[in-house]
Amino acid sequence: MKKSYVKLMWIFVLFVLVVANALAEKILMWTWYYGPATQILKDLFEKDFTSKTGIEVEILTVPIEDMTNKLLLAYLSGDAPDVVELYSNTAVELGIRGALTNLNTFKSIKKVTADINPLLLPALQYKSALFAVPGEVNWTWTYYRTDIFNEIGLKAPKTWDDFRDATTKLKARNMDSYYYYQGDPTALIVGKLLPFVYQRSSDIYTQDGTASNLDSSENIAAFKELTRLHTEYKVPLDDPSFTTFASGETPLQLQQNWYYCAFEVAAPQIIGKWDIAPFPGIKQKDGSIDNTNTGKMLVWSIVSSSNKQQASWKLIEYISSSEFTTQFMNQVYKIEKSRLFFSNKNSIDKANFPKAHIALARKSLKDCRMQTAVIGGPIANRYIDFAFNKVVLQGDDPETAIKQAAKESTLEIQKKLKEFARFIKQL
DSSP: OHHHHHHHHHHHHHHHHHHHHHHSOEEEEEESOOTHHHHHHHHHIIIIIIHHHOOEEEEEEOOHHHHHHHHHHHHHHTOOOSEEEEEHHHHHHHHHTTSBOOGGGSTTHHHHHTTBOGGGGGGTEETTEEOOEEEEEEOEEEEEEHHHHHHHTOOOOSBHHHHHHHHHHHHTTTOOEEEOOOSOGGGHHHHHHHHHHHTTTOOSBOTTSSSBOTTSHHHHHHHHHHHHHHHTSOOOSOOOHHHHHHHTSSOEEEEETTHHHHHHHHOGGGTTSEEEEOOOBEEOTTSOEEOOBOOEEEEEEEBTTOSOHHHHHHHHHHHTSHHHHHHHHHHHHHHHOOOOOBSBGGGGGGSSSOGGGHHHHHHHHHTBOOOOOOTTHHHHHHHHHHHHHHHHHHOOOHHHHHHHHHHHHHHHHHHHHHHTHHHHTTO
């Protein structure tokens, strides 16, 4: 009798476990993280997220360059994930087309965004809709060889005047400075221009997002200042950064934060011989310096076709938290020696990053402003490229070139607004 009772109890327990497993909510997340980082994600989700919420997460790694196209195909075929990681410049167009959920519909959205630099959000919103929350962020700051600067009596540039002065002195000694924006191939020149624009309290679009603002006096001055770096000061358009920073040929470079780890790994022979500083800025009327920089970021979105919206939002809340970002960045560094930075400002203080640079990292994140999202913006970027090439490669007048770019950009934006009109009405 006792044996039969025990047997029945085990059968009951197994039945409960099977039913519980069948009823457990499971969501699918697409991410670009791969290798050890994927395993770290799985472990953190299982230990911290699933154990607290009961929601299981299946992770599928998709190369970031293929993410948008694969998502569109999956969305149309009904096989889309619940949560997806995207480049920031794709979120708004996907959202307006109806593929992504408006995250402002979730009651706790302000709690999530409260810990995020507000300058990052205009890249992810259109009108009253927010289609993603920022994840990993790559801002831009200054790298310089301290040994070389000390030898020739230079200091890290605080302003663009300082940067140009340093460039002149380096050129006199057969050395170079370099300014590079790494990201979407269609936005490489725009990424270099934006800081000059933002530091003048302007934007490349009108406030309502229906036209280009490139022909404003502030933006004409910004474009002239950018192109002068190359036409007058001969800052190279291309440079093998890792090699020339290590050799000392290009001891002053404006690069994104992920280069910090790259220089550590690629050039261990110069450890202790270089440092970082804020991105160069423009001195304001009150004497302060506006160091607004830009960069690129990965973002998290919920696919609108998901029938697990609330569960997906709980995952977004978790992966946006300082609890997750701190653990994830530090575990990735421990295993891969790769330094990651996230939009959650509270995670920086706990990052496995040199303590002497924590304050600078916080400031650089605070000063990081991404390109505003407007309909047709990514396509209109090419006209800035055209204008830049006309001036730098062909010697055209910068004011004439950027005014022409403004006209063409406005036509492109207005063309796209008509194309997207039916989608915009539904927002």
